[in-house]
Amino acid sequence: MNPVLGYVAIALVTAATALIGFFGLRFSRTTGDFYVASRTVKPWWNASAIGGEYLSAASFLGIAGLILLQGSDALWFPIGYTAGYLMLLLFVAAPLRRSGAYTIPDFTQARLESTTVRRITSLLVIVIGWLYIVPQLQGAALTVRITTGLPPWAGAVAVAVIVGVVVAAGGMRSITFVQAFQFWLKLTAIAVPVVFMLLVVSDVPSLDPLVAFPAELAPSTPDIYRTVSLLVALLLGTLGLPHVLARFYTNPDGVAARTTTLIVLALLSVFYVFPTIIGLLGRAVAPDLAEPAAADALVLLLPGRLVPGVLGDVLTALVIAGAFGAFLSTSTGLVVSLAGVISQEAFGGSVRGFRIAAALSIVVPLAVSLLAAPGGLAGSVGLVFAFTASTLCPVLVLGIWWRGLTARGAVAGMLTGGAACGLAIVAGAMVGPGAGVVSSVLAQPAAWTVPLAVAVMVGVSLTDSRHIPRGTDRFMRRLHVPERPGIPAP
Amino acid sequence: MTGAEQRPVRPRERVTAPEAAISLPGAGVGPTDIGTIYVRSLVRSQLRLAIASAAGFVVLLAGFGASFVLVPDLGSLLVLGVPVSWLMLGFGGYPLVIGIAVIYVRAARRNEAGYLALSDGARRESEGDPT
Numbered sequence: 001m002n003p004v005l006g007y008v009a010i011a012l013v014t015a016a017t018a019l020i021g022f023f024g025l026r027f028s029r030t031t032g033d034f035y036v037a038s039r040t041v042k043p044w045w046n047a048s049a050i051g052g053e054y055l056s057a058a059s060f061l062g063i064a065g066l067i068l069l070q071g072s073d074a075l076w077f078p079i080g081y082t083a084g085y086l087m088l089l090l091f092v093a094a095p096l097r098r099s100g101a102y103t104i105p106d107f108t109q110a111r112l113e114s115t116t117v118r119r120i121t122s123l124l125v126i127v128i129g130w131l132y133i134v135p136q137l138q139g140a141a142l143t144v145r146i147t148t149g150l151p152p153w154a155g156a157v158a159v160a161v162i163v164g165v166v167v168a169a170g171g172m173r174s175i176t177f178v179q180a181f182q183f184w185l186k187l188t189a190i191a192v193p194v195v196f197m198l199l200v201v202s203d204v205p206s207l208d209p210l211v212a213f214p215a216e217l218a219p220s221t222p223d224i225y226r227t228v229s230l231l232v233a234l235l236l237g238t239l240g241l242p243h244v245l246a247r248f249y250t251n252p253d254g255v256a257a258r259t260t261t262l263i264v265l266a267l268l269s270v271f272y273v274f275p276t277i278i279g280l281l282g283r284a285v286a287p288d289l290a291e292p293a294a295a296d297a298l299v300l301l302l303p304g305r306l307v308p309g310v311l312g313d314v315l316t317a318l319v320i321a322g323a324f325g326a327f328l329s330t331s332t333g334l335v336v337s338l339a340g341v342i343s344q345e346a347f348g349g350s351v352r353g354f355r356i357a358a359a360l361s362i363v364v365p366l367a368v369s370l371l372a373a374p375g376g377l378a379g380s381v382g383l384v385f386a387f388t389a390s391t392l393c394p395v396l397v398l399g400i401w402w403r404g405l406t407a408r409g410a411v412a413g414m415l416t417g418g419a420a421c422g423l424a425i426v427a428g429a430m431v432g433p434g435a436g437v438v439s440s441v442l443a444q445p446a447a448w449t450v451p452l453a454v455a456v457m458v459g460v461s462l463t464d465s466r467h468i469p470r471g472t473d474r475f476m477r478r479l480h481v482p483e484r485p486g487i488p489a490p
Numbered sequence: 491m492t493g494a495e496q497r498p499v500r501p502r503e504r505v506t507a508p509e510a511a512i513s514l515p516g517a518g519v520g521p522t523d524i525g526t527i528y529v530r531s532l533v534r535s536q537l538r539l540a541i542a543s544a545a546g547f548v549v550l551l552a553g554f555g556a557s558f559v560l561v562p563d564l565g566s567l568l569v570l571g572v573p574v575s576w577l578m579l580g581f582g583g584y585p586l587v588i589g590i591a592v593i594y595v596r597a598a599r600r601n602e603a604g605y606l607a608l609s610d611g612a613r614r615e616s617e618g619d620p621t
Contacts, residue, residue, distance in 0.1 A: 072576055079551075079583035086547060086587050090540040090594060209571050218565045219558040219575045227555070258595050265591050269584035276580040280572055401537050403530075477529045480536060482602035 006147030009320040047263035049176045050247045052183035053333035057139025060326040062377030065295035067279025071217025078272035084238025089261040094254035095400045095479035111399045113469040114407035125242045129338040133365035135380040140327040160366040163331045168355040182329035189322025190274040193303040193315040212284040229447035237385025240392030243333035253483045335361045386446040390417035394454045406464045413457025421449040532605040543594045
């Protein structure tokens with residue numbers, strides 16, 4: 001591949017991101033501006049921004065790679081990633097916006113009136129954020145290595161530096177514009193090459209469909225436990241993703257939060273059509289890439305292979321730009337929300353503290369990504385979803401809908417879910433894929449760790465019913481009572 | 491004594507919204523207060539709606555999965571060189587998600603409108619009540 005394409009595409013995306021980020025700087029003046037863009041962002045902007053932030057390396061590169069590698073099992077990933085927003089709409093969107101809290105720890109503290117709960121939630125948010133940034137940086141390393149020939153660390157360091165500077169300089173007001181831009185960039189960068197590839201694909205030699213889409217990898221022979229467990233993780237994990245939740249605070253009211261989510265569902269549905277097409281195309285025309293080290297690069301390599309000449313080069317530059325946009329946008333979103341939490345915990349919530357916290361939020365995952373061996377992008381992100389679904393999802397859903405939840409119940413449930421899920425993933429990695437049912441149960445733990453966390457949370461809360469927070473009824477009212485037309489939400 | 495007086499003073503209070511603007515004017519917060527009863531019934535109906543929508547989605551998705559096993563022809567019939575079962579799983583789920591979401595948003599708004607009408611009616615009856 002011509003390295004100039006890679007350099008040009010990456011430079012353009014970085015310049016656009018920085019320009020929009022600094023252009024937005026004019027609007028951020030107060031602490032409130034920095035944290036949640038003063039909650040005046042319109043649903044279309046906000047939905048584009050949520051899409052921009054959500055579509056990460058796993059979506060842009062990982063899904064197509066996994067379809068190439070594993071066949072139809074991978075087709076559950078994009079539908080799960082999308083349906084996660086359906087669950088968010090049903091159980092979280094409007095009440096969470098009405099809670100008036102800025103971060104998940106703010107929410108749990110206000111709901112359960114406990115600083116212990118707050119600390120544990122903060123810790124989980126930070127761990128989840130770090131774990132989620134790691135695959136983004138590994139995706140960047142892969143992209144830079146394949147497109148420019150530079151050593152892998154260069155890509156990870158470049159993304160980390162850009163993200164740190166943009167976040168520390170602009171805060172979230174400019175991030176909203178950056179993210180909205182990133183969504184449309186990513187959609188264009190994957191849709192246009194797909195259209196051109198579909199136009200020329202009939203002239204390209206392709207495998208017999210029976211070989212490209214073999215019966216043993218078809219949807220009719222699912223590993224039922226693994227599929228169900230994956231869907232539990234993806235559907236419920238979205239509910240607790242820190243960078244996604246922070247976006248909902250920027251809606252003007254609860255009804256707008258629902259409208260925003262609806263638009264997000266439509267945007268994601270359109271987007272995921274394209275990586276799916278690339279994955280299916282890859283099975284038919286690029287079977288040589290179907291190995292773990294190369295599959296995640298399918299999206300980057302296929303346009304240049306199928307479309308000849310200058311047009312092929314332009315399309316390749318476009319997908320590189322989109323991929324780089326994906327790493328930048330998800331990482332900035334995560335760093336903003338992590339920095340919010342870290343600065344409130346450690347620096348009293350000042351603007352200067354936010355900047356220091358932003359640096360901390362990106363340096364730790366950068367170190368991990370440089371030390372750890374990269375796994376498949378879609379798979380690693382799937383495990384973060386499982387962890388989120390086992391910890392933050394239960395406390396949010398029960399906190400919003402069940403007045404019997406107590407601080408002790410929440411702490412016990414979060415710790416049990418987190419420990420069970422974390423240990424299962426580590427044990428699963430040590431056992432490996434060869435141990436049949438045991439491997440599946442450990443490697444894809446959400447189907448049992450989520451019910452376990454919920455059961456402990458409910459069980460402990462029931463034995464602790466004397467300690468139901470005194471402000472519970474008042475807080476439930478705040479979460480669920482609709483805003484009156486004409487009275488602006490606080 | 492009301493919940494308002496008991497609310498603990500927290501140093502981080504400034505990062506949450508001012509509460510007075512959210513709670514209904516004139517409504518108390520005791521457990522037997524009529525306003526609280528209305529809120530609990532609103533919460534119950536919204537939760538029922540959310541669970542029903544989620545269950546509907548899960549059943550439809552499971553039906554999707556079952557159809558590939560029960561109708562083997564979906565795996566052998568090719569459209570544009572790809573088996574229909576792969577195409578269905580790859581592209582067929584999204585209309586389902588969006589359809590359920592649209593139905594849910596409308597119903598949730600109806601529940602809230604019903605609550606507002608009820609609580610306005612209750613407030614008018616207790617007009618002149620100074621609390």
